[in-house]
Amino acid sequence: MKALLLKDWYMALRYCKAYLLIIAVFVGISASAGITFFYGFYACLMAGMVPVTLMSLDERGKWTVYSLTLPYTRARLVSAKYVFGGLGQLAVLLLLGITQGVKMYLDGSFTPVGLLSFMSVLLFVSCLVSSVNLPFVFRYGVEKGRIWYYVILVLSFGVSGALGGIFTVVGVGAGFGAFGVLTPVFAVAGPGVYALSWLLSVKLYEKREM
């Protein structure tokens, strides 16, 4: 696993710098703009795209074939991408949590429940997008999986736009505060769905032929 994570880290450093810049820009906008959820979600989505981009590079360079000749199991190859993507999304989520917390504090809308709700909804939605997307990519490859990815993207933008609209009207703190009751559900469901997707991807990748 360490070897695969190191390999992905080197590849991300070389090829995914643009994502870092975009994430930084969206976190910044999220901290200053009115419609915060959309930009926050977009930053998480970018982080979730990193493993897909890495898989695309793997496929193009034939690493997907070569890696199967090395002492890695298919389960480990899948897991490395889930761990790498998960850690990336978690880092962005924490960054967003800090910036949103500061913003809420400054505009007087800060409540612990509001912030936790914001983070749990973001966690859930970003986990959901990756969870739906990755099994297709592992089963059909990035090229075919990409079509599915765009469908998910459009749907998720619709949902995030709607949520953003609601929170603009009622205020971020109040908006997420309304989700307060569901915070634990979102917080558990996101990683839960991600874990199920992980297992499914392992099963699908076991069957895939290169």
Next chain:
Amino acid sequence: MNALEIKDLTKSFGEFKLDGLSLTLPGGCVMGLIGENGAGKTTVIKLILEILHRDGGSVRVLGSDGVSDVKEDVGVVLDEVGIPDGLNVRQVGKIMALTFKNWDAAGYDRMVKRFELPEKKPFKDFSKGMRMKLGFAVALSHGARLLLLDEATGGLDPVARDEVLELLRDFVCDDRHSVLISSHIVSDLEKVCDYIAFLHRGRLTLCEEKDRLLEEYCVVHAPAGELKKIGGLIHKKITPYGAEALARRESVPSGVNVSPVSIEELFVLMAKGEN
């Protein structure tokens, strides 16, 4: 111990069918897998490595059922190598050190120096020859006992090919080491192989010791009319200047003009005969 034991290996996809392939690679030997493009050479190697799932048959690698348990002992160089484009030689070394329990960092460094590979240049900027050499450096730096090479000399210039063949000769100096190498550059295989396996349209048409093949087969040269009187010919080639045919030496009557056959001629004439 046999390095490879393949029995009744079958695999179908689309119109292609690998049809009940059986072969054995004894330990300490080099076997060349020869075949035209699309004959199934890469499929066989991918099935051995479980990159493809077989429809039937069995594969034993270094005495183990399947390759999974012995991947540490198997070095692989594929046609397109497969090392990620963005990595340089140093980074590949670090990744492989975490990948293989028996990684020989000093051996890898020696190999990198021997091949004069640039340490900081990304893999994507390597020439085809340099890519292959890095593939070999990795495959030979973790104490592999079996090398599986798929078209590993294809696309290399003659000097680079000679270097690779030299490496293989060094590798099999240790009689615990074995090599299965697929190629359609038959002259390369003729130089290093102990065994030759001919694959034609998914069928193994011949698998024999190279020296025995060279003893058993010959090329018959005779006027076209006389060739018809000789039985057991495998493939005839008739030109305005005469005719020649591949034949088993034992079936050629004495007095007929014959010449030794090279593995390349044998392969070409056999493939044409099968067609």
